[in-house]
Amino acid sequence: MTSRMIGGAAFGAALFISGAALAEDAPKLTELSPNGADVCFGRIYDAAHLKAHAHQKVARIFFYYGHDPVSRPNEEPSALGDAAYNGFLTTTVRGARKPEWAAGWCNKEDPGDRASGIRCGMECDRTLASLKVDDKGRLILSNVQPDVYLDAGAEEDLGKAKYNEQALGSEDDNFRLDPMPADTCKAEFARIDPIDPALGAPLRQRLKPDQPFCYGRDYDDAHLKSHPDQVTQSIRVFRGPIELASFAASGDAANWPDGADIAVSVTTRQKGAKVTQTYSCQGEADQWRCSGSSKQKEIFLKRGASGTMMLANPNNALAIVDLCSKAAGGKTKSDDKVYRLNPMPQSACTP
Incomplete structure (x- = not known):
């Protein structure tokens, strides 16, 4: 599963939804979204970049800040409210057919400091990523952990060889993502869960x-x-x-x-x-x-x-x-x- 769930590169990723948030509680980090709208950042790496970075597994990466972009008409309740998460990461590694994804809560590291960085946290006191926006409006995504899609303690559970196979690579960090239309991220997240009528x-x-x-x-x-x-x-x-x-x-x-x-x-x-x-x-x-x-x-x-x-x-x-x-x-x-x-x-x- 991605933590890993059924159907993904090893089963889907993400986290247990721990509560609901009202729509008015959506994006409040103005650095990411000055007008409060849902925002999307992404990058698709070309063959030349991947050849030059042999230890980077990620070929496609998108970060969405706002309302849940993963909800699908399969098991999601018909009247589902917005998930408590406000930061959503999805990546597709080289050769994979589908993305993996994870979600977290993004907040100022120090709410009292306007210049403070932004941290997106996950369950078990883990980090999804650290965020900042550069002077060209690009999102710098850092502190991405190799086991972001795995359970806590996965290295011990899986053994070193299997862990290295399922974890991200040593160069999968410090991503620079371009601003993109929100629909671009929604389309990317939709690749995670295609409906199977069969x-x-x-x-x-x-x-x-x-x-x-x-x-x-x-x-x-x-x-x-x-x-x-x-x-x-x-x-x-x-x-x-x-x-x-x-x-x-x-x-x-x-x-x-x-x-x-x-x-x-x-x-x-x-x-x-x-x-x-x-x-x-x-x-x-x-x-x-x-x-x-x-x-x-x-x-x-x-x-x-x-x-x-x-x-x-x-x-x-x-x-x-x-x-x-x-x-x-x-x-x-x-x-x-x-x-x-x-x-x-x-x-x-x-x-």
Whole structure:
């Protein structure tokens, strides 16, 4: 996923939407947007530049400051408000078919100092980028971290070779981006999530706010023998009476699936221990991004072919370990990344 999510160079990037902002709370950094409108900066590097910068992976880069440009008509709620983020970065590396993206909150490093720089922050106290505008109106994008599209602690999780493959290059920083029409950025972000009619209706239409569901998979001995690094023996994703009651009490059906609780049960094969965790989900592009009640790793749900559901956990971890920790325990192996789950009777998800 991009943190990495399903469908991107390794699954999409970005961050869990942590709140909503009113339209009047949109751009207020006048250095970036003097008139308060959404603004776009971008650059597409030619072959000569890339040849001269062998360690630069990024071939296309765009930064959008303003309202969410990523929302798509798949899993996004029909009445979705603006995301709390106001800074959106998307890059396409050499040879990639689609961009990756991340979002953050951009503010003055020192609100009391008019000359202060601008920092765009992310979850887990990470940095998306530092920004400034030069005297020609170009955006200087610096302090871009190599793991901007990866989870915290990804280098330890993935190992050095895999991390270097998925991270940005050593020359992917200090970008100078030209001002462009806002529609140019919107078109670039639209490349992230092209609608795929072959997959049928979005999850938000298949799975109703007031109806239970159960998806899962039990792995047989033959499968586990052929996947020695897989820890998961059995997995369930469901909404039952507790989750339905929670949404009925405080959810907003017009914004479905935002605020939808789901439960995930995982049984590991070493000890046969079963762990169940509750997550709260948000519609994000063509998937649901779901966060645990503490700092458990986020999970992502996406419609699969023939009525299946895809569940993904970024960076080789089951959904029960600390999201922000660089040394979280309970790591799993590479075969526990992505699950293709089948619809099951509700009785299969009964605790």
